[in-house]
Amino acid sequence: APPAAPPAATVRQPAPDADQDAEAARMRETARKPHSPTTPDDAACDPLTGVLQGQCVSMNQEKMRGQCYSLRPGATTTKKDKKGKTVKVTGRCQPQSLIYARCRTGIDTCRLGDTSPVQWFTCAQRNGATTRTPTPGSVMVLDANKGRGMPTGHPVYVEETCPNKDGTWTLRITHTNYDRQCHLDQDAKVRFNPRTMQVTFLTGPWGCWAKDLKAMGFILQ
Secondary structure, three states: OOOOOOOOEEEOOOOOOHHHHHHHHHHHHHHOOOOOOOOOOHHHOOOOOOOOOOOOEEEOOHHHHHHOOOOEOOOEEEEEOOOOOEEEEEOOOEOOHHHHHHHHHOOOOOOOOOOOHHHHHHHHHHOOOEEOOOOOOOEEEEOOEHHHOEOOOEEEEEEEEEEOOOOOEEEEEEEEOOOOOOOEEEEEEEEEEOOOOEEEEOOOOOOOOOOOEEEEEEEOO
């Protein structure tokens, strides 16, 4: 079950111990599994990572990262279609992106049935639990984008925030189901512009194409 509240933000911590390092390596290996045909492969990317400026603030959540991710492919069943023919149907894999984000943060508010990321943000905004300022331990919600296969938006967990001299931020984020197969993309770097609310992925599976995606903001505890 998700924790009652996430740990407090801290200045970037020293390197994790051997057990945590092994767990992080295992999840990075999972994230390297083949992507969907519509998702470019990391090997083809040449991301512009840049140089981080200013003080980075991160969450010390190494253990929680492992607890919230355990890939469970969707179960395959059979059913009759409209013509009476028996067809195979595969259910949703887990954890979906929103379920993973809730687990990482412990935010259990605004449950409106099968809530979409956009619905979650809108509800949290009404409750005064959102911000336009990047915050470690928050959930950044990307706005609905049908052209990119995100008709209900997409949430990512903010691991770390780093202010840049030009007023933008470099964020380290983790999200799942980026390829509709519930694989994990861990520690991707993105650039966030608070003036335009646009997000550009610099690394990770989305690093080749995810340029200037619109962000709604950040959901807080």
